[in-house]
Amino acid sequence: MKADGFCDAVREIGDLRLVSGGDRMTPEQIADHVREADVYMTGHGTTPLPDILAKNPGRLRYVCGITGTMRPFVPVALVEAGIKLTNWGDATAGSVAEGAMALLLATLKGIHEHTQNARANGWGLPEDATGGLLEGLKIGVFGCGVIGRRFLELLRPFDSIVRVYDPYATDVPDWCERVHSLEALFQDAEAIVLHAGWTPETDKIIKADLLRRLPDHGVIINTARGGIIDQDALFAELKSGRLRAGLDVLEPDRLPPDHPARYWSNVILTAHQVGQGWPGRSNRIQKYHQYALDNLRRFTNGESLRFIMDVERYHRST
Amino acid sequence: MKADGFCDAVREIGDLRLVSGGDRMTPEQIADHVREADVYMTGHGTTPLPDILAKNPGRLRYVCGITGTMRPFVPVALVEAGIKLTNWGDATAGSVAEGAMALLLATLKGIHEHTQNARANGWGLPEDATGGLLEGLKIGVFGCGVIGRRFLELLRPFDSIVRVYDPYATDVPDWCERVHSLEALFQDAEAIVLHAGWTPETDKIIKADLLRRLPDHGVIINTARGGIIDQDALFAELKSGRLRAGLDVLEPDRLPPDHPARYWSNVILTAHQVGQGWPGRSNRIQKYHQYALDNLRRFTNGESLRFIMDVERYHRST
Secondary structure, three states, X not given: OOOHHHHHHHHOOOOOOOOOOHHHOOHHHHHHHHHOOOEEXXXXXXXXXXXXXXXXXXXXXXXEEOOOOOOOOOOHHHHHOOXXXXXXXXXXXXXXXXXXXXXXXXXXXXXXXXXXXXXXXXXXXXOOOOOOOOOOOEEEEEOOOHHHHHHHHHHHHHOOEEEEEOOOOOOOOOOOEEOOOHHHHHHOOOEEEEOOOOOOOOOOOEOHHHHOOOOOOOEEEEOXXXXXXXXXXXXXXXXXXXXXXXXXXXXXXXXXXXXXXXXXXXXXXXXXXXOOOOOOHHHOOOHHHHHHHHHHHHHHOOOOOOOXXXXXXXXXXO | OXXXXXXXXXXXXXXXXXXXXXXXXXXHHHHHHHHOOOEEEEOOOOOOOOHHHHOOOOOOOEEEEOOOOOOOOOOHHHHHOOOEEXXXXXXXXXXXXXXXXXXXXXXXXXXXXXXXXXXXXXXXXXXXXXXXXXXXXXXXXXXXXXXXXXXXXXXXXXXOEEEEEOOOOOOOOXXXXXXXXXXHHHHOOOEEEEOOOOOOOOOOOEOHHHHOOOOOOOEEEEOOOHHHEOHHHHHHHHHOOOOEEEEOOOOOOOOOXXXXXXXXXXXXXXXXXXXXXXXXXXXXXXXXXXXXHHHHHHHHOOOOOOOXXXXXXXXXXX
């Protein structure tokens, strides 16, 4: 809850009680604190709620989450016990889609290779580097949910040739071609952009045989989840210099110090921050804070909540 | 004339004669070669034509240029003498506009700072760095010609707040606000994108007093010409770390070895190459080659040429 104005705004809706030191409490102590509240707010850095709350939630009726996945913070038992749970919904779809566009353009044009070469007293792309235009580029997009659709809106005026694969989407934008397998998506693509969720079904689904279908200098952009890709297979293609990548996410999310991928000139790494806003700019309350405040007001007024997570959405939101 | 297929395509239209060693010829020798041709083709790397051709052009009736500015290659005296001259017209507008989008997004999100920090065994943006979203960002665009308009098309779905300054444009897109001075453009902008031509009027027109109007972490993107900016003033703001910049062009266009700007973490330099395509990809003939071929065919058929440079356009195209 970094935004200065956010806590003040919560206080206008109800009594805000900030509890710190949760990481030094027993489950029973945590549960006791939470049982005294009608609403519990959770976000990155908050202590996970204990399972025991599900059996005896006390006053608790609503957990208002201000991140995407709730799994690290809220046990599914609470949802099953009928406690309402919401997350940030589509609040960050725009910023993730923007981040994917930034990585796609920067990777394609070798922005990082330019920077490195300038520092080595070179000028321009090194001999073995490859630029590229989005105009006319054949792009495959995996995932056509909220973020994927927003990405496609941003991509549209660039006049790329776009194919989309998403087995669950009811439709895809009419200017894109829909394909019905990942094999078809990779077969005729020069760049692949991932906007799928990370589920047991998609775990490591991008394997060596798919990557091999991309042409030399082909591009992989991942702002979704690292676990969607077989990272060993991808790193082999990147280490050899055959493919290029812009990776906001990895599995695990952070590379160890001195990992060779830190130094590969064909890879941009943005540490799961590429969708980040300009801190302190106009001191605006972020969209996900606005959504949380809106849901708190709705709860207080007995209105229906937005972005409710049932058990299925709980498991699907990663 | 790098594209393999280009010379072959020219040969289908007329007799192509390639003359090399022009840099070791006298003006009279060069003129003698050119006088034997109906059409002379010129591009980056070709020997400048001598003034004396204007008085005695021989057979020459048309100079088909395949770059933007013609000033380094063709003396204005030839245009004044009635020799037809064409350039690449709007062939590269899309790629320059794309390059400006790439630099804007990469600079705003600190792509290069991520890369540098990852190599220093850090992770994520350094403490003193600043990311940013295009969504809601206040952007000032200077220049609403062919490139500026294409840039605005690409920018539109990002939902920025856009103001445009161009004293010569008949109109600006209706979703942008038109302002009537550079002072007004800079006063309320968080990022400035330059798409103006470099003329005596715009030479060093972006000076310290304009730059000072930008907020801390404000962004300057230049894919137009380095000479539009008072580079000493810009470099002072960049050296101090107050502003950020993505610069495809400089004046002169190349930084000397060990110039400190090569190492500034708030600057991306792309060596006038950010609009470059993917070399060898599908071995496609570039759009500006297509335009040149089209004009050669038109000339052969006695049809009117596209992108004719009269004296005014000759001086304005930089």
